[in-house]
Amino acid sequence: MLPRSWIHRWSAPLLVVVAALGAGTGCKSRSSQAEKKELRIGATLPLTGAESRIGGFYKEGYDLAFEEVNRQGGLQVGDRKLPVTLVLLDDTSTQATAVSLADRLVNSDKVDFLLGTYASHLVEAQSTVAEQNKMPYVNGGGGATDIYKRGYKYVFGLLAPVELLGNTLMQFVDEQEKAGKLPRPSRIALVWENTAHGKDFRRGVQDFVNGAKGGYEIVVDESFELSGKDFGALLGKVKASNADLFLADAHLPDYITMQRQYVSAGLCNKVISYGARGSEKGAVDALGQENVNGILSAVWWSAQLAAKGGPAKAFVDAFKAKYAGRAPEWYQALGYETARALFTAIQQAGSTDREAVRSKLAALQMDSILPGGKLSFAAEHGQQAYYPFVVQQNMPDGTSPIVFPPVVATGQGIVPNPRCAR
Missing domain, CATH: 3.40.50.2300 (Response regulator)
Known part of the structure; x- marks a missing residue:
């Protein structure tokens, strides 16, 4: 059953590079934080193959999060602002490709941090590369608990179990x-x-x-x-x-x-x-x-949560402004919040040091667009976020109101299904 505390909260692949605004000549050297001109954050998504539709949705969420940071002059890291660049590769919806491209991002492209791919079986395989290289890996696409039962220190997941x-x-x-x-x-x-x-x-x-x-x-x-x-x-x-x-x-x-x-x-x-x-x-x-x-x-999320105001409303408004009035689904929301969680940990660390950022992710407590309004990666759940789901039901008028839990419901569920009632 839902914990009582939750209810209280209610009350070769294609390469895509998202250009960093004002990045200048930031690729000269990454030997120290003082020399950095930009932050390069690597990721793969299934932009082709069986999961390509959803991969594209996650990309939309990533793109919005990066755009918002760069519009403000970059990410505050200590006493400097660094533009952020997303180095995004197409893992083609296959495990072997997701693994090999993660290795490429870390060891050849020399990215600073990793965002994860979509689909539990891809995340489970790919996250091993991050752990082996001691690279913080924040993903919004792997909800299977097996991913988080391995005792990994560098893997963090936004999808509740x-x-x-x-x-x-x-x-x-x-x-x-x-x-x-x-x-x-x-x-x-x-x-x-x-x-x-x-x-x-x-x-x-x-x-x-x-x-x-x-x-x-x-x-x-x-x-x-x-x-x-x-x-x-x-x-x-x-x-x-x-x-x-x-x-x-x-x-x-x-x-x-x-x-x-x-x-x-x-x-x-x-x-x-x-x-x-x-x-x-x-x-x-x-x-x-x-x-x-x-x-x-x-x-894991619904645009209807924006009715409560706060970060969810700000995200929905920003998404609609960027994507011609189209409302986001939970896929874009999780992509957006995944990037935002990593950005927040980097800012709190005041550093691009991997261990410092990993430590801040492990201790993260941030206001969130997610149900319940907070995001953390508790050690007791293997650094997998834990928050309530919302249940929606498709209606004949084309809407899909939240019908459970009652505290955030925007409509009444219909059971039994009227198509099948005898």
Whole structure:
């Protein structure tokens, strides 16, 4: 269950270089901080391949964060301001490339610090390079707890654990069951990608079910491989199970493919969720509004949090100003806040020394756009951020209001799904 303190808070690859404003001739020497003319921060993202859509979203968040700093003359480091340059490489959505490019950034390009890539399996592999080179590595794209159970000192993650995502979804569902809107026990079809991310989602749901004293029964428990093309056999098992709840964990491409086949197969469950996926504009465009209505998603951030003011509102306003009025999704928000966390630690260190910055990241306590309003990397969670998720639901009018937790809800959840109510 959500800790009580959280509720209180509510009250060869393509090379892209983001030019630093006023960087001058800053590449002469990096032998000492006094000689630095700029900060070079390296990163890879999946700009092509299976995760390219999301990689592009993270790039938008990075770009905004770097632009804001450079507009102010650079990052304050001690008594100097240093422009910041993002050296961004395309890891093509593959582990081997993500690893080799991280090594290149550290040992050939001589960047000062690293921002991480997107997708847990890529972050897990790539972060090993940072640890081996004692290079602070801040990522907003890896939510699997396995990444943070290795005792690494230089790896910091902004995505709260995926186990908590599954647990949060079940808390919303449990409220509906207790209100008599779902049968007791409710039957669950649980399907999950065969990755650390998927296994964490499964564990979060299972742990909740095990503690619910007979309120739920898992009738399907099946994994699938990433980048699938045909989920027919899996969905056939879901259909035959007569489940009340269809809970899937999937990355965006698999969500789109699976939901298209789900609709074609005539499936309809009283509750349907694809974990963190559901409200993305790209999915609505691909599937049609009528085919995504009712889907629940538990996400790390929502633009609706801007209604509370503070850093979230400032970020949404800045993003819309830069990107022609388009509202950000959680992907851009996490990219932006990842860069901002690293910038904050460098400023607090007053130095570009890796150990000094690593120490400040480990002790970080900053106001944040994230749910709960604070960001830290607690040692007890392996330097993985820990904060509440918000649950959204797609509505026929195209909106996706927050429906849980009640303290930040912007709309009322509809259960059972009206498409499927009998």
